[in-house]
Amino acid sequence: MSQAxxxxxxxxxxxxxxxxxxxxxxxxxxxxxxxxxxxxxLIMPTEHIPTLADTTEQHAxxxxxxxxxxxxxxxxxxxxxxxxxxxxxxxPNAGQSVWHLHVHLLGGRPLQWPPG
Ligand code: AMP
Ligand code: ZN
Numbered sequence: 141m142s143q144a145x146x147x148x149x150x151x152x153x154x155x156x157x158x159x160x161x162x163x164x165x166x167x168x169x170x171x172x173x174x175x176x177x178x179x180x181x182l183i184m185p186t187e188h189i190p191t192l193a194d195t196t197e198q199h200a201x202x203x204x205x206x207x208x209x210x211x212x213x214x215x216x217x218x219x220x221x222x223x224x225x226x227x228x229x230x231x232p233n234a235g236q237s238v239w240h241l242h243v244h245l246l247g248g249r250p251l252q253w254p255p256g
Pocket of ligand 2: 143146147148149150187188189239240
């Protein structure tokens with residue numbers, strides 16, 4: 141898929157509307173429009189990376205920034221101390237449906253384990 145056709149790239153460039161809840165160097169966070177928990181956010185790199193499997197050691201600093209933003213958003217959305225979950229679906233067997241890397245942040249209720 142080309143970047144021009146990528147839904148999340150189009151959200152990042154504001155061609156498609158979304159409820160933006162956070163923005164920091166190289167990252168955007170939005171509300172999921174089909175929430176699976178009272179709080180369901182998506183944290184995505186502004187760079188078009190199709191899947192987790194496409195990341196390399198060049199993306200090492202990206203992960204630190206993602207986890208820091210997740211923690212900040214969790215605090216802001218009052219998910220602590222009860223807790224929250226980060227999920228990355230990588231590929232069809234994991235149920236990935238948007239081919240632009242994103243991390244789900246879910247919280248606000250007890251979550252089941254194992255998922256899916
Ligand atoms: P995944 O299945 O892991 O690829 O997750 C894709 C997520 O994107 C799903 O939870 C969808 O509900 C969500 N989603 C799809 N389109 C939009 C959109 N336009 N705005 C916000 N979230 C979206
Ligand atoms: Zn993209």
